[in-house]
Structure formats: C-alpha cells, structure tokens
Amino acid sequence: MTIKSTLKYLAALILAVLLTSGTAFASLTSESHAALSQLKSQNSAAAKVSSRALAVLVPNVVKAGFIFGAQGGEGTLFVHGRPSGRYRTVAGSYGLQAGVQKYGYARSSS
Secondary structure (H helix, E strand, O other), rough: HHHHHHHHHOOOOHHHHHHHOOOOHHHHHHHHHHHHHHHHHOOHHHHHHHOOEEEEEEEEEEEEEEEEEEEEEEEEEHHHHHHEEEEEEEEEEEEEEEEEEEOOOEEEEE
C-alpha cells in the first residue's frame, strides 16, 4: 500500500466517522444528560465529584479502524448542571488495530 493510498484511506475513514457522529444539538444535549444521570446513579463517587465540579464534559465518541484508524464525536459541557456548550473531537491513528467502538465518559473540572 502506497503512502498516497494510505492517506486517502485514512481521510475516508475520518470523514465516515464524522458523518456518522453528527447529532442535532438538542438530541446531543439530552443524550449527554441521560448518560451523566446514569453515571451518577450507578457510581456514588461520580455523583459526589459531579456535585462539587464547576463543569462536566460528557462526550459521545465513535472509533473505527483496521491498521489505520479514526475517531470522531461530539459532546456537551455542563456548567453547574446546565448545558453551556458543545464540542467536537477528531483523531487518527495507525498500528495494530481492528474494530469499531462507540463510547462515552464524563470528565469534571473543579
């Protein structure tokens, strides 16, 4: 595989991840709120940290790859429990890898 064809493959993979991760803002906010609520109900430490945090970032990310990989997603920033903004993330990688994964997590800032 030449470098040119490898770069085309990686660009196509990143584009595919971005197109499949696009979500309307209202839907993204409600999905992020539901994920954060579920995390807090299942993990008392997360609930305690979240109650003291200035802000909590909740992303929804899709990763895919076979030798070359890409990931992309969107998230919601909650400041004092209210949606304050959104963000997008994109990344590429290479190496021994295969598969597709969708995940989310919450990160707080105190």
